[in-house]
Amino acid sequence: MKLREANLFTDAVKGSEEGFISKGEAVVLVLNALGYKEEVNTKEEYVKLNPFSDASAAYKGYLGLASDLGLVQKADSFNENEAAKEDYLLGLVLRALNYQDAFTDTENLAVKQGLVDESDYIEDDVTREEAAEIILNSLNAELGDGTKTKFGEYLVRAGILSEDKLAALGVKAALKDKEDVHIIYFNDFHGNITEEITGKKRNMGMAKMVGYVNEFKATHPNTIVLSGGDNYQGTADSNLTFGKPVTAMMKGMNTLASAVGNHEFDWGYEKIKGWAKDGSFKYLASNIYDRKTNKPVSWASPYMIIKKSGIKIGIIGLAHPDTPSLAKAEYVENFEFRDPVKSANEWVKYLKSGKAKEGKPDVIVALTHIDSDQDFETKEITGNATKLANEVKGLNLVLSAHSHRSVNGKVNNVPILQAYCYGRAVGHVTLDVDKKVISKKVKVSVKAKNDKKKAKKSKYKVVKKTTYKVKDIATELYDASIIKDKIIKSAKADEFYTKLQAEIADKKNKVLGEASEAFTHNRSDKGSVTLLGRWACEVMAEEAKAEIAIQNGGGLRRTLEKGKITMGDLYEIMPFDNYLTSMDLKGKDIKKAIDHGIDMPSTTDGAFSGLIVEYDGTKPYGSKITKITLSDGTPLEDEKTYRVVTNDFVFGGGDGYDFSGATNVSMTIPIRDVLVSAIEKAKTITPKKVDYIKDISK
Structure with missing residues (x-):
């Protein structure tokens, strides 16, 4: 068998050429065609990824790898010894070829890519011989990434198959699209x-x-x-x-x-x-x-x-x-x-x-x-x-x-x-x-030969014109x-x-400290303050000796995961070179800023600390707050001035915030430096539950 000679068809599949293969064997066949050998089944990293409770030792590593590659869908059980239907094998192959609709449009894709004929009964059990034919046909199929690259060509580029063996398997080079x-x-x-x-x-x-x-x-x-x-x-x-x-x-x-x-x-x-x-x-x-x-x-x-x-x-x-x-x-x-x-x-x-x-x-x-x-x-x-x-x-x-x-x-x-x-x-x-070549006869005048008076006579020639549309x-x-x-x-x-x-290794990989749990920051969540948002605001408030801190949600870009925290993490979490900006601000302007950051229609919700806020989520944007106090329960007074800290982006009107009423403004150091210092000082940081903002309509 040519496929076996090319090491693309495993002998781990039992039985004769006419024997039926199991679902487990179908997975092994496809992984083998991708260049993975038997040793992957015993690798601990793949065994740990196995998502099926009923998988035996004979298939755990294979199934873990197949799951990691997206070839199989997670479920409670796999039934590895169950006979594989032809459409099951085709789905695996098409997924291996990067077709996103491999499990929903299997038959059409398989026919289009030449894996099977339209007349094939793909709901029947698949034999070893049929499986080999499908794998062989797949070498001439295009990858589902738009490049028109043949699967066989990919195997050559990846070093899995030699050009000589590819030619022996009858794989043709991809055709170039020179028109579009x-x-x-x-x-x-x-x-x-x-x-x-x-x-x-x-x-x-x-x-x-x-x-x-x-x-x-x-x-x-x-x-x-x-x-x-x-x-x-x-x-x-x-x-x-x-x-x-x-x-x-x-x-x-x-x-x-x-x-x-x-x-x-x-x-x-x-x-x-x-x-x-x-x-x-x-x-x-x-x-x-x-x-x-x-x-x-x-x-x-x-x-x-x-x-x-x-x-x-x-x-x-x-x-x-x-x-x-x-x-x-x-x-x-x-x-x-x-x-x-x-x-x-x-x-x-x-x-x-x-x-x-x-x-x-x-x-x-x-x-x-x-x-x-x-x-x-x-x-x-x-x-x-x-x-x-x-x-x-x-x-x-x-x-x-x-x-x-x-x-x-x-x-x-x-x-x-x-x-x-x-x-x-x-x-x-x-x-x-659409390229068209139009031929047209055109009448032209030419000089007559040996004519002393240079007389002209008529002649026709074909002119070709190319149009593009x-x-x-x-x-x-x-x-x-x-x-x-x-x-x-x-x-x-x-x-x-x-x-x-x-x-950049020394600076990027420098370990600053550790997070005991994840400081989550899901930017699609609305109507609350994230764990990361609370921590950042409290660090800013402590540094600036402010009562209240306000941070735009989009200024923090991702969750700070549990475990070691590096400088690279901080650059990804807060990539902006924004500066700590402190000010005196009246209570009515603070309320306006907090209201502005709740259920923001076109960006991530704002974060804050130092306040307790109740709001009605059914009310119009910008007019949701029903009650606002300081953290100790003291009412926020409209005309009283409080010390507030934010970043210079927000202070300048970023994300639509309005701090035009601020006085006694002070801009100091980059906020990222403040967060880095807080982590290094604490060595281990732990997120605090956000319990100071509540939607009373729920």
């Missing part, structure tokens, strides 16, 4: 250059991001790469180097352009121009104007036009109109962020009229850092990006960002796409190009947690990543 234009899209990367290899395994990391894009381009030569902004800020890897590794990733993927995210301003707008130059890409923003010149800013272009496969693609950049309240005031005070709908209409009209020196585009794309969301069940798309689809005539595609959501659908027949965040998904847009625009989203196990890292990007880790 493709867009690879990502957004809100936030410096997440490290691959997430434990837990939910969602973040792709820079080496696999570059590897995926370059693999895609190998079979889709007419591809451009676009980003929705918020590329740099968010992790110790990026923050400690002011974005150095992200720039290397952008350049490694040959990124064409990026929208300007609100977090692009976190270290001052001056960084934006340098990132674009070093990364060899353009920032696009048609609605950011310089207040001094009343013209679009010099460090970003309103639009660009690029020609691919005979099609001119116009790309208009749009920043979020709320950027002034989402960035430090001093970093954006010289810029005007205009209504994106009005700006889009203005620049679409400009491009459609043919005024651009590059000519009139065939397709116009809005590359934005503007939010969208999508209902999981109804697929309805909401958010500010829908205004562009509904109110801007002439837009063919809206690329959304900012809200960290997976969005893929149409509004007003205009595709809207958002690729989650942190490299946890990749967006793919296909411009289906976009017939359709299709969008897809690929979940990184599903596809990334088969992405081969870019060697160059991986080398860069490894060297960077060595450079």
Whole structure:
């Protein structure tokens, strides 16, 4: 058997070629085809991952690995000796090939990828011979990640199979799509250059991001790469180097352009121009104007036009109109962020009229850092990006960002796409190009030979003209947690990543202390204060000798997990270089600020300490508080002044807070330094229950 010779078919499956295989044997077959050998079954790390209570020692490791790879779904029992149906084996194979619908659309996918014929009865028990045929057929099937890479080709790149053996198995090279234009899209990367290899395994990391894009381009030569902004800020890897590794990733993927995210301003707008130059890409923003010149800013272009496969693609950049309240005031005070709908209409009209020196585009794309969301069940798309689809005539595609959501659908027949965040998904847009060659006879005049009077006579010749037209625009989203196990890292990007880790290791990996339990911070929770929010506020209040502390929820980015706490953790939890800002504030203004942070409609709820608050969740936003006192129960008096501490972002109006009534203001040290000092001093920190905010309507 050719598969056995190629070490892709295990002899662990019992019986003759015609014998039926069990469910346990089916799992082993697929793992073997992926290059895993018998020794994985005894590895403790895989045995521990086994999710089935009835698994025997003969399969525990295999099932743990299969669960980790997403091949099997968790359940109480597995029934390893039960006969495997053909559709069960096909589901395993398709999942191994990264098809997200492998267990819901098994038959259609299996036929489409050539694993079986339409006439096959896939509900029958599968024989060993049939299983071998399915595995062999899978080598010519494409991976479900949009790259058109054959499974067999992946096995060669991964070092599991030699090119000679692949050829002997009859695997043909993937066909290139030379006609259509493709867009690879990502957004809100936030410096997440490290691959997430434990837990939910969602973040792709820079080496696999570059590897995926370059693999895609190998079979889709007419591809451009676009980003929705918020590329740099968010992790110790990026923050400690002011974005150095992200720039290397952008350049490694040959990124064409990026929208300007609100977090692009976190270290001052001056960084934006340098990132674009070093990364060899353009920032696009048609609605950011310089207040001094009343013209679009010099460090970003309103639009660009690029020609691919005979099609001119116009790309208009749009920043979020709320950027002034989402960035430090001093970093954006010289810029005007205009209504994106009005700006889009203005620049679409400009491009459609043919005024651009590059000519009139065939397709116009809005590359934005503007939010969208999508209902999981109804697929309805909401958010500010829908205004562009509904109110801007002439837009063919809206690329959304900012809200960290997976969005893929149409509004007003205009595709809207958002690729989650942190490299946890990749967006793919296909411009289906219709290429036609038109032949036409044209009458031409030519000089007659040997004619002294140079007389002319008529002649006909055939002139060929090629026309290009976009017939359709299709969008897809690929979940990184599903596809990334088969992405081969870019060697160059991986080398860069490894060297960077060595450079920043001492600071990033410094252990500050320990958390006895997790300080949870679920940013989607509404109407309360998180455990992390309480701790941060109390540390800030103690440092500033303030009665009350207020912290915007979005200023804290993730849960502080149980166990050792490193400096890298603190950079991820509080990536912003915000400063401790103390003030005297009247009771009525404190109440207003706390009310503002409850059930916030478009961002994470605020956190506070030093108060006891009761509110009615059924009342309108901003008018929910029914009772507010100090921690000792003393009523908060409207006209009395209290010492309050927050961060300079919030003090400057960030997230819509209003501290205009503050007096005796003092700005001191970075809040991250305060948190680091508190951990080092305590050595072990323990979360406290949040019992000082209550929704009386519940």
